[in-house]
Amino acid sequence: DVKVTQSSRYLVKRTGEKVFLECVQDMDHENMFWYRQDPGLGLRLIYFSYDVKMKEKGDIPEGYSVSREKKERFSLILESASTNQTSMYLCASGPTGPKETQYFGPGTRLLVL
């Protein structure tokens, strides 16, 4: 079974804090993704990475950065958390190919006070 794990299920941070969300996959997938999920908006892509040290911006990269130093690990960084970044964050990984699905982690619910 494909396993995608995220470092925290729930996180509470204060405005201005630097926040790290970590994601690890065990299936040697080339591609990893970070999404943000808000009610009524579905999933919106923040960043994705198609190889180690490679990254591309998604639809809503502002206020976020990412790091992929190892193939299995993809980190999302909120440089200075703001209340409008309170959300559910989902990590996913997947092989390359148009028929391939993505595999998702359990999500991190982040509350920024």
Add this chain to the structure above:
Amino acid sequence: AQKITQTQPGMFVQEKEAVTLDCTYDTSDQSYGLFWYKQPSSGEMIFLIYQGSYDEQNATEGRYSLNFQKARKSANLVISASQLGDSAMYFCAMRELYNFNKFYFGSGTKLNVKP
């Protein structure tokens, strides 16, 4: 323009009945894939079913089937014999061949199965 549209924010279905969740998509590519995911209250997205744009037959996976109407650009999910455990959010997604690292997701449909 929205790439994926799910017009039903919420739906109810009686246990053991069938239910159809609507999804329409917008693409100018000839080659693309359509996916449905289930998200229980626990939060994890679970892959349910895939339909390729060139597949001639509608996809089926157990109690899930996909009613694919290419000309109408619709890919509705049909769940037969609903169970209480089917209560969840359901998302439709699309992946285009020439931009296949990007998934487009709809806003989701919350399905409630009544006993």
